Amino acid sequence: MAYIEPAPIKDKENPLESMMERFHIAAEKLGLSEEVYNVLKNPAKQVIVSLPITMDNGKIKVFEGIRVIHSNILGPAKGGIRFAPDVHLDEVRALAAWMTWKCAVVDIPYGGGKGGVRCNPREMSAGEIERLVRAYTLAMIDVFGPDKDIPAPDMGTGPREMAWLMDEYSKAHGMTVNAVVTGKPLVLGGSLGRTEATGRGVMVTALAAMQKLKINPFQATCAVQGFGNVGSWAALLLEERGLRILAISDISGAYFNPNGINIQEAIAYRDSNKGTLENFTGAEKLADAMDLLELEVDVLVPAAVEDVITIANADKIKAKLIVEGANGPTSAKADAILNDKGIMAVPDILANAGGVTVSYFEWVQNRLGYKWTAERVNRRSDRIMKDAFDHVYEASVKYKVPMRIAAYIVAIDKVAKTYTFRGGF
Numbered sequence: 001m002a003y004i005e006p007a008p009i010k011d012k013e014n015p016l017e018s019m020m021e022r023f024h025i026a027a028e029k030l031g032l033s034e035e036v037y038n039v040l041k042n043p044a045k046q047v048i049v050s051l052p053i054t055m056d057n058g059k060i061k062v063f064e065g066i067r068v069i070h071s072n073i074l075g076p077a078k079g080g081i082r083f084a085p086d087v088h089l090d091e092v093r094a095l096a097a098w099m100t101w102k103c104a105v106v107d108i109p110y111g112g113g114k115g116g117v118r119c120n121p122r123e124m125s126a127g128e129i130e131r132l133v134r135a136y137t138l139a140m141i142d143v144f145g146p147d148k149d150i151p152a153p154d155m156g157t158g159p160r161e162m163a164w165l166m167d168e169y170s171k172a173h174g175m176t177v178n179a180v181v182t183g184k185p186l187v188l189g190g191s192l193g194r195t196e197a198t199g200r201g202v203m204v205t206a207l208a209a210m211q212k213l214k215i216n217p218f219q220a221t222c223a224v225q226g227f228g229n230v231g232s233w234a235a236l237l238l239e240e241r242g243l244r245i246l247a248i249s250d251i252s253g254a255y256f257n258p259n260g261i262n263i264q265e266a267i268a269y270r271d272s273n274k275g276t277l278e279n280f281t282g283a284e285k286l287a288d289a290m291d292l293l294e295l296e297v298d299v300l301v302p303a304a305v306e307d308v309i310t311i312a313n314a315d316k317i318k319a320k321l322i323v324e325g326a327n328g329p330t331s332a333k334a335d336a337i338l339n340d341k342g343i344m345a346v347p348d349i350l351a352n353a354g355g356v357t358v359s360y361f362e363w364v365q366n367r368l369g370y371k372w373t374a375e376r377v378n379r380r381s382d383r384i385m386k387d388a389f390d391h392v393y394e395a396s397v398k399y400k401v402p403m404r405i406a407a408y409i410v411a412i413d414k415v416a417k418t419y420t421f422r423g424g425f
Contacts, residue, residue, distance in 0.1 A: 018307075018332040019094045026408035029399050036416045043093055044111075045069040049139040051117065053131050065136045067115040067143055070096035073418050076147055077113030078103060078356060080154025080183075081136070081161070083129070087116035098327055099356070101411035102349040106388045108360045113149050115140070121156045133161050137168040144169060146179035146367070152359055153183040163188055179366035182359040191362035193377035194355075198325065199233025199303075200378065201354020204385040205346045206238060206299055206323040209403075212393060213321060213344060218242035221260075221297040223319070225249050226304030227270060227277060230325040230352065234301050236263045243299065247283070247292045250304075252276045254292040255283035293317060302329035303352075309334045317343060324348040330404075339402050347404035349411065350392055357381050 020041065027037050051063040066089060069077040079099040082092075092114045100112030117136055121129055143149050144165075153162055162184045169180045178189035186192070193200075210217055222243045224235040227250040235245050244260035250270070255261065261283050270277055286292060293300065293308060294316045302308050303325025309317065314330075314337035322338070322345040324330065330338070330345060338345055358381055365371055396406035 018328060019097050021332040022335075022404060022408050023097070023412065025401075026405050026412050029401060029405065029409055030413055030416070032412065032416055036419055039419060040071070040412065040415060043068050043070045043096060044072060045143070046089070046093070047140065047143055048089070049136075051132060051135045051139060053128065053135055055128055056125050063117050063119050063132060065115070065117045065139060066092045067140050067149070068092045068096040068113060069143070069149055070112040070114075071100045071415060072111040072113075072148070073415060073422065074100075074104060074111050075109035076111065076145070077149040078110040078152070078182075078359065079113035079115065080152045081157055081165075082114075082116040082154040083119050083121045083132075083156030083161075084116065085118060085120045087118040092116050095327065098349055100415060101408060102353045102356055104411035104414040105350050105392065105407050106353045106357050106384050107414070108357060108384075110150075110356070110360065113151075114154075115151060116154070119156075129161065130164050133157075133164040134168045137165045138172065141169065141172050144180055146177060146363070150179070150359075150363060151181050152356075159183060159185045159190065179363050182362040184362070189362070189366045191358055191365055191377060192372065192374035193381065194358050194362060195229070196233040196237070197358035197381060198230045198352050198355035199235075200237055200381065201357065201385045202230065202234040202301060202303070202323055202325045202351050203237035203241065204354070204382050205351045205389050206234075206301070206321070207241060208386055208389040208393075209321050209323065209344055209346050210299070215298050215320065216242075220244070220299060221246050222299040222301065223247040223292050223295045223297045224301040224303060224325075225254070225292050225308065225329075226302065226326060227266070228303070230355075231301065231303035232263070232267050232270070234303055234323075234325055236267065238299070238301075239263045246297055247286070247295055248277070249286075249289050249292050250277045252278035252280075254286040254289040255280050256286050256292070256295070257283035295319075299323060301325050305329070307331045309338070311337065314338055315341070317341070319343065322346070324351045327352065335402065335404060345402065345404055346389070347407045350388055350403070350407045353388065354381055354385055357384050 047067045049065045095114035103110040162181045184190040247256045296318045299321045300319035306328040309330040311333045314334035392407045
């Protein structure tokens with residue numbers, strides 16, 4: 001499957017408020033000044049455009065496009081472009097801020113950005129989507145740039161759309177500009193290792209956390225919610241390292257096998273079955289897909305959508321460790337319950353940062369005009385993810401806070417110090 005950056009579908013609790021609640025706690029722990037607090041809580045730029053597109057039936061339809069740059073103090077903004085019917089400004093603002101913290105946590109020189117177009121790509125032809133991508137690119141031609149704002153795939157977009165974006169931007173500048181976007185096809189300057197990058201980061205941080213919790217991976221069990229790019233790669237890589245994957249799920253439902261699911265077989269079945277696990281015979285289908293979250297496993301990987309662990313089910317979670325492959329799978333209100341239960345949660349801005357790390361590698365390779373091997377990409381990505389986990393864990397111990405708040409502390413401290421040194425306000 002093509003790589004996409006993990007992104008929520010529809011918020012149950014306002015995603016911006018959830019992000020800001022955690023941001024506020026971390027800022028208080030750091031003793032952040034009011035001036036810096038106000039700078040960091042507000043996006044640097046918000047652009048909303050109208051995109052008139054000629055549809056296949058000859059009629060013109062107007063779509064709304066959004067791009068938010070939360071911060072570019074550490075470097076050019078970085079973040080995906082999402083095509084979905086429920087795109088809205090608060091969500092894009094939250095995701096842009098998450099990208100700022102995510103890049104800071106893994107110590108790569110990017111700020112945070114995010115974009116989206118309110119549309120339903122499932123109901124559009126390839127030609128309509130291409131015209132929409134090109135119109136969006138032209139509307140954002142002064143926003144995008146390899147030194148300003150570097151988009152990437154997100155929900156509803158992929159390498160094909162990034163190729164169109166790169167082409168439209170390049171034509172407007174009279175030369176090929178590979179580095180304006182990441183997540184491109186390999187032949188256009190995409191990076192090896194990009195497809196599995198986020199799932200691989202989930203695996204690395206899961207193993208690092210299991211080491212701290214003294215959980216033996218060869219005796220551990222795991223459940224993975226979401227079997228798209230992130231979830232399936234995370235499940236496969238964790239299985240390769242000894243974990244028994246008892247349950248997986250996708251839009252068709254959740255599937256459980258007490259003896260463990262053969263993940264390679266599940267991926268092969270999904271890929272030959274129109275991208276779904278519907279009627280998968282390697283496990284029994286659970287009556288309620290959400291029951292997967294409450295299974296008695298050592299490791300739980302929510303890698304589907306936002307706000308699946310809430311105050312309604314947090315007290316029923318039995319896993320010792322949660323590793324968040326999706327953005328915002330745990331609501332802010334559920335955090336306290338998980339903390340009281342002593343469940344360690346490796347937060348989204350750390351656990352799924354493998355994708356943006358390899359996006360950074362792609363950008364670096366484009367700027368150098370040189371390609372790295374998959375082995376080099378994976379080795380460097382694994383080191384960055386492991387170092388980031390160690391820094392967050394140290395902050396967790398130092399400030400006596402859960403890993404989520406510790407991740408925000410590490411990120412906010414880095415961005416705040418950069419603002420202070422640069423003296424830009």
